[in-house]
Amino acid sequence: MARLARIALSPEELDRYAQQLAAVLEHAAQVAAAPTAGVPPTAHPFALVNVLRDDEPRPSLDPAVVLAEAPAAEDGRFKVPPILGEAP
Amino acid sequence: MTPAGWEAVIGLEVHCELRTRTKLFCGCRNEFGAPPNTHVCPVCLGLPGSLPVLNRQAVELAMRIGLALGCRIEPSVFHRKNYFYPDMPKDYQISQYDEPICVEGALTLPDGSRVGIVRAHLEEDTGKTSHIGESGRIHGAGYALVDYNRAGVPLVEIVSAPDIRSAQQARAYVAELRGVLVATGASDGRMEEGSLRVDANVSVRRAGSDVLGTRCEVKNLNSLRSLVRALEHEVARQVGLLEAGQPVVQETRHFDEDRGVTVALRSKEEAFDYRYFPEPDLVALAPEPAWREAVAASQPPLPAARRQALAELFGAARLEGPRAEQAETVLELGLDALVRAAAEAGVDPALALARTANEAAAQAEAARQVDPGAYVALLRMEQEGRLSATQAKTVLAELLQHGGDPADIAERLGLVGLDRGALASVVAEVVAAHPEEWSRFCAGEEKLAGFFTGQVMRRTRGQADGKLVAAELATRRAAEAGAP
Amino acid sequence: MSLAPTASAIAAAVRSGEVRASEVLEGCLEAIDQVEGQLGCFVTLTPELARAQAEAVDAQVAAGAPLGPLAGVPVAVKDNLCTAGVPTTCSSRILASWRPPYDATAVARLVAAGAVVVGKTNLDEFAMGSSTETSAFGPTRNPYDPSRVPGGSSGGSAAVVAAGAVPLALGTDTGGSIRQPAALCGVVGLKPTYGAVSRYGLIAFASSLDQVGPLAQTVEDAAALLDAIAGHDPMDSTSLPEGVLPCHRALDRGVAGLRIGLVRELVEAEGIEPGVRRRVEDAAEALAAAGATVEPVSVPELALGLPAYYLIAPAEASSNLARYDGVRYGLRVDGADVEEMQARTRAAGFGPEVKRRILLGTYALSAGYYDAYYAQAQRVRTLIVRAFERAYEQADLLLGATTPTTAFPLGAKVEDPLAMYLSDVFTIPTNLAGHPALSVPFGTDDAGLPVGVQLLAPALAEPSLVAAGAVLERSAPALPPPPVAASWRLGVPR
Ligand SMILES: [Mg+2]
């Protein structure tokens, strides 16, 4: 999980979180036991549909403002350490 | 070529960048080639607090694609596909998962074969990463730079069934699909700019078997040429492994253009967990029937129908040989309407197709802008002998470059063709001046036709039409032979 | 009774020219100064920005130009709402120095209504918590007892209003983060219908639950603030097209003829303090005395709210917080390659509670567990929605406690996540249903700590909440001023 979540954790942290998560998941067992046969899931409180925007350009940000927040930048682009793999 | 005794089983995933004015979820311009990070805003940069709002035109183009491929347009839901990668601003991609907008269609290729379409769904593109360092590739790069102009550009991902059986058929499928995408206005079809990107799922099996082999996914097939090269290599590689008694390992492979081989990227044994879940920032998409019908009613003619229409000009069900190739050229370049217009105005369809597939196609961009009336008028002048073939080509070049009326252009350039009567008298003069050569020609010395044509050309300063000269010579000889 | 000038009093005085917005602001800044050292309500104060906004209001008054309904009213904004050019941190190290290039819609609407933004208030990191102790910048303290928590996650907003230093504040409520601190600090907190207020510029915790809303000294002020920020926003796809009716008109409507259900599960639950329960029963009597029909109702499904919430909210959060990866903005801790950089950045940038929830959410969404956890929690969400539907066939409004307990001591629950989560057990079901709810102070427990009672309503029934809330407010036992309180008045004597 820590790798999927991309967080570097020490062995002590992993231990502690594992215990705490186990407690929360035990509590969550009530959810598993709930009578939900044939019940559809609710992802949204209200079932809106087709919220659409016209294909009209709006102003973009000034690249200087965008890059001012970058931890590192070069040639108008965001600079990062070497990327070792392709996207999964 | 697939090695004898083996059959390739190929399914393609084609990512098509949609030709909208703005991105999928924000108002930034969807435009190739701008300076880095100039087409970005809080939404497409994934800034905290920003929210996506769906572009109506992207939905409409997705529907157009689906309808063109015979798909059903279904109510759909956007999901988040979660994975970390620096070119993805939110570290998740908004895509469609188990409820895509277009499902179950098919594409019929020019040779009549049919490739099933499993689905076509909407999703957002990622930014662009450049690996900086000695090699300029992923391996050995010192660092990377990221430009998010492309992030959030609308894509439709079209997933074919594993119905493709060879690299050549894969090529034909992508070429035909590209034609469909361009015809619907969904894509500019520019593979070299990344407008269409292809991934292939490839496996092989013994010919006649209906068991599916272990498949590999080959990425980075960004031209028709690399598609064919990569697939031929991958099929041969898998056959080689199996013939040597080794298993094919399920994995993702990357096509190395320079070496012409596919190389393993990572093993799929450790399948990546994308943790898909419904995108809570967007609502369901269910294009109402009226919208769907309006889109269907305004679909432009698709390549298959247009191909058929060209064949019909020749009174054929299907064109063959060089004529079929010419037809594909004009279809691909979107110039077939010019051919049809000319033929309908009485121009010989063979002449119309040839001029369009050769001279007009060489300047396709200009040819798409040309006034069809002027184009047709020019072909008529050539057909009626008012311009020689050479003259017609000169006028066409001028017409494509600057427009105008072909008759005016011809006159301005001093290209006045000889009418049939004037040509006949020039031929008569030449024959009279060279009686000995004429009798040898009449006796069957065919190469003297060139001599007489040259003489005619000299006297007319090149204004005569070579084909008409040849015809006139033949007529004259036949007349003499018939009158003792 | 309010300690400090109310928003409505300030707006009236500024409108009539009795006092200038700039004078109000200076009084407010001084009041903040009196309590901030003891309470730690703010992450960032914005006096310069506020002065410019106040002067703009004064210029409008001088020119006789039309004024917004909140003209000259100082407001505090929870630091998970974007403010252009002003640091917006979510009380996290990972965003400690981030300045957004844009304003959240709610903030922009406040300013358009004439409000003056005095600063950004402290919260639990990324709004994940119920005590404002998980802030990377230290806890906020409860004005009624600085050794106790103000609740959370909108603890800074609740405490600064409770201390009488700022009349109005914006909070956000994902599982009770407006109502629970309002209850623990003795102020009014309203969580609007999901989609009633735009989420654009609200830094997401759990997108399908998050909602922006007011914390105020009075129900009237809360209604005024909601009226100013509510309404459709084309930048938020989940923004409701119809919008909430104006609430201020409902203030004097009363409760005569309303059917109010006293929810057994929000009163008799295990772990509820007797002092809290007594106050809820008193509130029920007060509503009955004002002409409402109060009947007990039972909604057993509410017990499923907490466990469902602790799957859904972390799942969405794990995805929402993926973007803090050291690439485009915020903290970066270097690494040999991008993956290492990101893992180190996130390890250093997030606190323990945020990490816990990201891990939990990642787990709930992962391939083998999605159906058992996330999808199942969403089905349970449907059960809760249906249960509310049934309850609202019998009642116009529901009544219960806002929280099982009054303010607890700092440090009491930080090491026991489950115990901490239980403090939101009464507020969470509303978020899952997307409904509005209001917490109104209703006296104290025996220790003199404020108690909040909660009114729940169906979607878009905010006006009814306001009407009933105003009745409760009028009939509530007097709340003594907190020991840590600012003292200020409108600049000019009447
Ligand atoms: Mg895809």
Ligand SMILES: [Zn+2]
């Ligand atoms: Zn954008």
